[in-house]
Amino acid sequence: MTINKSLMTGSTTMLVLKLLEDKDMYGYQMIEELAKRSDNTFSLKAGTLYPLLHTLEEQEMISSYEENADSGRVRKYYSITKKGKGMFAEKKNEWQTYTSAVNQVLQGGANFETI
Amino acid sequence: MTINKSLMTGSTTMLVLKLLEDKDMYGYQMIEELAKRSDNTFSLKAGTLYPLLHTLEEQEMISSYEENADSGRVRKYYSITKKGKGMFAEKKNEWQTYTSAVNQVLQGGANFETI
């Protein structure tokens, strides 16, 4: 099942913050982790993620540090801040309100009176 | 709870088609009905809805007819077509795939192994 990209809008930030609540990660890892956890429903694009990470860092929702991988390659790890944890809680709340409202609309219908 | 407008992206068409699956409606009525059914979580804007209705009609997902209200005012009613019902089924499917993927990501976490 391919997901219309516009459905993603607004929840990407929440998903990234959620990953970082679990543990520090570098960008490429987040893309893979998100695909894995969603059974490949999500394939977040690098061109979406990296600018988003820069914005979140500017807003002090996350912070970064460099670390050498075993391979010798340098990776840029991100860590969620206290402020970022607050933002995640808010976004999660919003998400729950939103989905339950949509589901409520989807349930309601012509036969409402007969329930 | 105010919903970030970007969360709406992608589900508005589905919600409009859902309303029309239940019964024929005119634009203004859809705005009110959507607010009511979602306990005011959604307040779809006229500037969003009317262009969307025009697009859906062009795509033959819906059709329209004019009818006189008791007030004497003329209203433009919309009706969902067979093609539109197909689109709704698709969108609903997509919605379910998407939300369950997001919820799966939100559940998974650092303590995954201990579950």
Added chain:
DNA sequence: TGACATATATAGGTAATCTATATATAATAT
């Protein structure tokens, strides 16, 4: 008669994605 609710419509702006492209290193295959 003035304000507000009902009803539809369009122009222009914003924001969050995407694709395409660039750069660089490591691993693997030919």
Added chain:
DNA sequence: ATATTATATATAGATTACCTATATATGTCA
């Protein structure tokens, strides 16, 4: 050895689905 693929990060520009603002017109109520 060399070409390709995977890893890793970055930015520019396009797309799209919303929004606000504005316009028009009629009905209702104070």
